[in-house]
Amino acid sequence: MFERAVTAAAVDQEASVETRPIAEASPTLISYRGVGKTFETLQGDVVAVRDITLDVREGEFVTLVGPSGCGKSTLLNMAAGLFEPTTGTVHYRGAVVAPYNQRVGYMTQNDHLLPWRDVMGNVKVPLEIRGVPKGEARDRVESLLHKVGLKGFEKSYPSQLSGGMRKRCALARLLAYDPEALLMDEPFGALDAQLRLKMQIEIRSLAMALGKTTVFVTHDLDEAVSLADRCVVFTHRPGTIARVVDVPLPRERDLMRLRHNATYRDLTAELWDLLSPDMEQMED
Amino acid sequence: MADTTQPRAAPSPAAESLRKPQSTAEARKQAERRRRQKIWLARALLLVGIVSLWQFAAGRLISDFFIGKPTEIAETLYIWAMSGKLFFHAGITSIEALLGFLLGSAIGMTFGVVLGRAQTLADVLDPFIMMFYSLPKIALAPMFILWFGIGIDMKIYLTATIVFFLVFLNTYSGVRAVSREQIAIMRLMGASESDILRKVVIPSAITWVFNGLRLSVPYALIGAIVGELIASNKGLGYLLADASGQFDTSGMFAALIAIMMLALALNFAVKWFEKKAMPWKTVEDKREMSI
Numbered sequence: 209m210f211e212r213a214v215t216a217a218a219v220d221q222e223a224s225v226e227t228r229p230i231a232e233a234s235p236t237l238i239s240y241r242g243v244g245k246t247f248e249t250l251q252g253d254v255v256a257v258r259d260i261t262l263d264v265r266e267g268e269f270v271t272l273v274g275p276s277g278c279g280k281s282t283l284l285n286m287a288a289g290l291f292e293p294t295t296g297t298v299h300y301r302g303a304v305v306a307p308y309n310q311r312v313g314y315m316t317q318n319d320h321l322l323p324w325r326d327v328m329g330n331v332k333v334p335l336e337i338r339g340v341p342k343g344e345a346r347d348r349v350e351s352l353l354h355k356v357g358l359k360g361f362e363k364s365y366p367s368q369l370s371g372g373m374r375k376r377c378a379l380a381r382l383l384a385y386d387p388e389a390l391l392m393d394e395p396f397g398a399l400d401a402q403l404r405l406k407m408q409i410e411i412r413s414l415a416m417a418l419g420k421t422t423v424f425v426t427h428d429l430d431e432a433v434s435l436a437d438r439c440v441v442f443t444h445r446p447g448t449i450a451r452v453v454d455v456p457l458p459r460e461r462d463l464m465r466l467r468h469n470a471t472y473r474d475l476t477a478e479l480w481d482l483l484s485p486d487m488e489q490m491e492d
Numbered sequence: 493m494a495d496t497t498q499p500r501a502a503p504s505p506a507a508e509s510l511r512k513p514q515s516t517a518e519a520r521k522q523a524e525r526r527r528r529q530k531i532w533l534a535r536a537l538l539l540v541g542i543v544s545l546w547q548f549a550a551g552r553l554i555s556d557f558f559i560g561k562p563t564e565i566a567e568t569l570y571i572w573a574m575s576g577k578l579f580f581h582a583g584i585t586s587i588e589a590l591l592g593f594l595l596g597s598a599i600g601m602t603f604g605v606v607l608g609r610a611q612t613l614a615d616v617l618d619p620f621i622m623m624f625y626s627l628p629k630i631a632l633a634p635m636f637i638l639w640f641g642i643g644i645d646m647k648i649y650l651t652a653t654i655v656f657f658l659v660f661l662n663t664y665s666g667v668r669a670v671s672r673e674q675i676a677i678m679r680l681m682g683a684s685e686s687d688i689l690r691k692v693v694i695p696s697a698i699t700w701v702f703n704g705l706r707l708s709v710p711y712a713l714i715g716a717i718v719g720e721l722i723a724s725n726k727g728l729g730y731l732l733a734d735a736s737g738q739f740d741t742s743g744m745f746a747a748l749i750a751i752m753m754l755a756l757a758l759n760f761a762v763k764w765f766e767k768k769a770m771p772w773k774t775v776e777d778k779r780e781m782s783i
Contacts, residue, residue, distance in 0.1 A: 290676055308679040320677045324695045324772045333691060334681040365772045385681055 237389060237421050238264040238287050242296035244446075245282050255446035256282045260296070262440060262449065264389075264423055269415055271424045273432035274442025274450075275483070280425040282447075284391045287423065288314050313387035317397045319378035321366040327353065327377050328362040334385035352380040356410070372403045379411070389421040396431075408435055409463045416459060429483065433476050434466050441479055450482060557741060564742035565749065572746065577731075582750055584727040588644055588716040589758065592651020596712070597659040597705055599652070604663025604701075605694065609685075614664070625661070629654045630714070633722050642723035651715030658711060659704040666700025667693055699773070702766045709758045717751060728754065 243260040246253050257279035264270050272280040285291055286298045289309040298305045300312075321330050328349055335345040353359055356376040366374055375395060382390065392411070396404045412435050415422045426432050432439050433455060441450045456471055466472045543562050550556040556564075572578035607614040633650055640646040670693050678688050720729025728751050735743030767774060 288676075288680055308676075310680060310682045312680065314677060314680050316673070316677075318673065320671075320674050322674075322692065322695070324698075324770065326772075333678075336691070337678075337681050337683050337687050367772065 234266040234268065236263045237266045237268075237301060238423065239299040239302075240283065240286075240296065241299070243283070243286065243293045243298060244295040245279065245286065245291075246294045257447040259448055262452070264421060266421050267419055269412065269422045269424065269435060269437045270440060271426060271432040271436040271438075272440045272442060273426055273429055273479075273483075274447060275444050276427050278442045278445050279447035280427075280442060281393050284314070284393050284423060284425055287389075288312050288391055311388045312391050313382040313385065313389070314391045314393070315378055315382050315395045316393045317395060319366075319374045321374060321377055321381075323366050326363050326365050327358060327369070330366065330377055331380045331384050334381060338385065348384065349380070352383055355383070355414075356380045371399055372407065375399065375407055379414075383414070383418070387420075389423065390415065392422065392424045394426055395424075397426075404431075405463065411435070412461075412463065429476055429479055433472060433479065434461075434463050439479070441482060451479075453479065557739070560742035560745045565745045568740075568742050568746040569749065572731075572750075578750060581726055581728050581731050582754055584644065585713075585716050585720065585729065585751075586754060588647040588719065588727065589651055589712045589754070592648045592715055593655050593705075593708060593712040593758075595648065596652035596655030597701075597708065600656045600659030600704070601663050601701055603656075604660045605667055605689070605697065608664045608667025608697070609689070609693065621660075625657050629657075630718050633718060636719075637723055647716050647719030647724075647727070650719045651712050654711045654715045655708040658708045659701065662700045662704030662707070663697055666697030669700070670696050698770060702762070702769070705762050706759070706766070709762055710755060712758070713751065713755055 240260045240262045244258045245256045247256055248254075260283065262283075272283065274280055286293050287300065287305060287309065289305045289307045292298075300309055322333065325333070331349045331352060332345055335348060340348070350359075350362075353362065356379050358373060358376050358380060361369065361373065361377075366377065369377065378395075395411075396407045399407060408431060411422075411424075414420070424432075424435055432441075434457075436455045437459070439453045439455055441453065442448065443450045453475065455475065457466075457469070546559065547562045550559055550561040569578065607617065629650070632653060633646075636646045636650050640649055674692055674696075675688055678692055683691070716727065717729040717732070720727035721733050724730045724733075728747055731750070732744055732747035735741075735747055
């Protein structure tokens, strides 16, 4: 699966994998400036995030990690333009994000597949919206399904798919409209450990091969470090940035063998210590 | 209920016992088949018992002036069927019920989708809709006779009015039940309002629409039959009223049975369409349960 995904994708953008400059030099794609968000609830106002200043550069794989309910998802929602920040601004390519930022693709823990369409039909949705001619759309969907390893399941309905296959289908749909940036909100939260690792490998290699800027939210520290070029650690609610870490792992990395990598081990241990005092404050 | 319990052409018990069940799944299937056979047998016995009791009681325990006689009912039905009377009148009632059903559900669905997507308009109209909904629609019949006469169209409009509310309210709830997240995801893909309507709202409301349609079937017949009872010279309702006028109890029962058959046929048609319109539902019903 891993090899297939890389080779299939690498055909399109062969050169970029090795020679891409490290994200350091790339222009900023998503920029949070003093962002805060307060939600009104029946129990009074809840501050989800506060004082977030963060730049996501083009081509970068950034993970946001922190305890549940620290407002990580809120940041993604604001980048997608689903709602506005209460304070501060969110810019995308230098312009303030307006409702429905269509240059980003959003993938959440719930895959939001349409239950009345089969796999082929689901992946085709964004192409239909864009008015891509039928034959061309068909070819594109077929190559995408091949890429994510869903060949032979074109006629299956989502209810017939396993959790991992549903994720692959959602991923194919996401790639079908070729967004500049991928926003992922704990997309593999419900998967078992092995499947999760497999999907992590695929998402990382696809993002690298296709040159997608990716912002990946998770509460799993290991996942956050292993996937990221840069890892942003959040505190408990109200979420603020505790630390931003450049992950000193190569861009081409073998996620399968990271457990044996000393740098990786040290970094996760260090971040674990950083996050653990927070755990004691948690109510539940 | 009846559609899942069709008597299957089960292999004869002798042949079955020769073949050893290959697996527990196979054995479970066989046990289930035998259970179904028993259920059908019990139903048949119950029916035969009731009809025999009826036949015996009629004229002996209770005067057949009140309860008719199964043999006479069958004879009446047979005579009506042979003379073509049954099919003519059943045809008239079917047309009324069907056209009313189609008209009412088409308008109901349209209103349901439009109001489901336009919150403010729905809020404005809400008290008026509820006012009309609370009105027993049958009470409109005299008014409809005044407006449309006593022809077939009056029954169609009466039926349509009844069906409209059921389908409208169900469609409306269905459109409202579409998840906001789902719509947001579609918006991010660049979906326009019409994309969202065609690709998300309508398909997801379909389950609810069919719920409304299934509820509407008996009501569609109420509209048609009541219309015929009040003023008509054709239709099954007329046959019923006519038999009643002649104190022909068996004729009344025969008309009632014909109405029941028509209702069953309509129910079956809606279920068939439901299956055709929602192939993903069949698949969902078949998959293994997970809680």
